[in-house]
Amino acid sequence: MSWWGRFTDKITGGVRLPEGLDVPLTGEEHILAFAELTGGGHLVATSHALVVAEEDGQRRIPWHLISKAVWGNDVLAVTEALEHGTAGEAVLLTDQPPRRYPLAQAYRLPDVVHARVTGSIRSTHRHELPGGGAWFVQRKVPGRDGVVLQVRADPGTDEAAVTTLAADVARKIREAQASAF
Secondary structure (H helix, E strand, O other), rough: HHHHHHHHHHHHHHOOOOOOOOOOOOOOOOOEEEEOOOOOOEEEOOEEEEEEEEOEEEEEEEHHOOOOOOOEEOOOOOEEEEEEEOOOOOOEEEEEEEEEEEEEOOHHHHHHHHHHHHHEEEEEEEEEEEEEEEEEEEOOOOOOEEEEEEEEEEEOOHHHHHHHHHHHHHHHHHHHHHHHO
């Protein structure tokens, strides 16, 4: 193997991408796994994100913004969350409809995606509120220190109640962390 091949393996964590597929990496980010999509394109799991590489370009979905990933019948269904606001230091999320990615060959990708999504979660708590409820999830964000409090409300939940409670929970977490030092 040439020095370039060894250098490339070191950068990508030993995973070699197919010829012609280039995924830009940031800082300490490295490639963990990839799979070819049925009909063209690839999914690439890095240490920081799931990269959807299709003919029209690439899109990165950071691990902390994947609410759910389900593998079955050769399809990886990914539910991505969008940040739609803040409440104090909490980030308010809304789940998007799941996107289905049929894989021609799965290799290790579904296992890596599962490990990255669940591995980013530090704690979860469900709280019932008027009109529904909300999930409070503390998650590690790759490449950053500490955790972020994410709040994902059910459709129809009183938004003012969610915002007030989320800001209060974020404040209490910050105070508890400050008194621990």
